[in-house]
Amino acid sequence: MNILLLGSGGREHAMAYKMAESKKLSKLFIAPGNAGTAQCGINVNLDLVDFEAIRNFVLENQIQMLVVGPEIPLVEGIHDFFLNDEALKQIQVIGPQKQAAMLEGSKDFAKSFMNRHQIPTAKSKTFTKSQIRDGVVYINSLEPPYVLKADGLAAGKGVIITDNQGEAAQVLNYMLADALFGEASTKVVIEEYLSGIELSVFVASDGNSYKILPVAKDYKRIGEGDSGPNTGGMGSVSHVPFADKEFMDKVEKRIVIPTIEGLKQENIPFKGFVFIGLMNVKGEPYVIEYNVRMGDPETETVFPRIKSDVIDLFEGIANGNLNTKQLEIDPRFATCIVLTAKGYPNSYEKGKQIHHIEKVTDSLVFHAGTKTDEQGNILSNGGRVLAITSFGNSIEEAIALSLKSAEIISFDGKYYRKDIAKDLIAKL
Ligand code: AMP
Ligand code: GLY
Secondary structure (H helix, E strand, O other): OEEEEEEOOHHHHHHHHHHHOOOOOOEEEEEEOOOOHHHOOEEOOOOOOOHHHHHHHHHHOOOOEEEEOOOHHHHOOHHHHHHOOOOOOOOEEEOOOHHHHHHHHOHHHHHHHHHHOOOOEOOEEEEEHHHHHHHHHHHHHOOOOEEEEEOOOOOOOOEEEEOOHHHHHHHHHHHHOOOOOHHHHOEEEEEOOOOOEEEEEEEEEOOOOEEEOOOEEEOOEEEOOOEEEEOOOOEEEEOOOOOOHHHHHHHHHHHHHHHHHHHHHOOOOOOEEEEEEEEEEOOEEEEEEEEOOOOOOOHHHHHHHEOOOHHHHHHHHHHOOHHHOOOOEOOOEEEEEEEEOOOOOOOOOOOOEOEOHHHOOOOEEEEOOEEEOOOOOEEEOOOEEEEEEEEEOOHHHHHHHHHHHHHHOEOOOOEOOOOOOHHHHHOO
């Protein structure tokens, strides 16, 4: 089978790495890819929202499956575009149609969906520009901290949490009246703060049946001890010890099943991955957000743990026979440390030569923001540069290997968190 994978991050390298292991694969193309995906297939320079260019490429190269890594093409309707085109409609697309992608593309839509299906989540209300006063009254009725969320996609920056009531009102005004996040903040969701520990649950769905993949936890803040600004993710760990059988039974019964059944009841097809961001509040799971794709950097620990053929799993998603597929999981822990460029998550340096990746023997090195120059050197090309994944029988064992490998690789301005997964070790 010829497959086109869309995306260019560590998530896509981890997916490409597992796809390249499959006997079902003939040719793998990655668009636009990075220096790492080029080791698993052929990188092609396509714009992720230029659907006509993707169409031409797919037809010229006899692509039989399209796997969509990031959310933007899904929210823009790439799956619908394929279904509505005579020449493309037979092609299997992994990633939901536009309507379901609204679960990620609109927080208001996601909240209403959860409320319709009694899925536990923080209490909330949505406000528009003409309702700023009502929004302030609502803020005043809540206990601090206050959580304000731009409704639409805002590159992970659209959530503002503050302890100060006055500041919350001001932020509401900036978001709605001054379009702080452009169109994304035409609506703002204000919600109750949930206090607990977060985790990421990934569910493969064929629109009818589902399979829960290994759970993971990511580390969003730039600094050690979860300090400083949010980033795209500084590391991850899978499995998460507190997500024991009792907790996961609650997640499945109260959240996963109502989500899949709710989509079915509302005739919203979903072929792809539901990523449920959860808060564990004293042992009870609440949904923080839905995404309609795999997480990054969670995929760098979740996918390496999948021992069964991932293309077979993708076929189950596309063909509606996911329940017949085997999902075999490596019981070991996996940890991932992300190496970032100097300055990230603010403006950062690019084009730094990366050395000694080949000397790493104890870890998998997934590329995120990298490219190859004409001489074959690997250069940094993004804020998150590399994701270093290791296995271990304990979190301690895995993270020690990731730390060792992170030390070996060098580039100017390299930074990484040395405390990834350590909070979970203390809890064992
Ligand atoms: P989101 O984009 O909805 O995932 O929000 C970004 C981050 O803000 C989440 O990963 C949480 O750490 C935090 N967050 C969002 N909503 C809440 C909430 N209701 N209570 C506490 N923290 C939240
Ligand atoms: N790691 C969080 C995300 O992919 O959105």
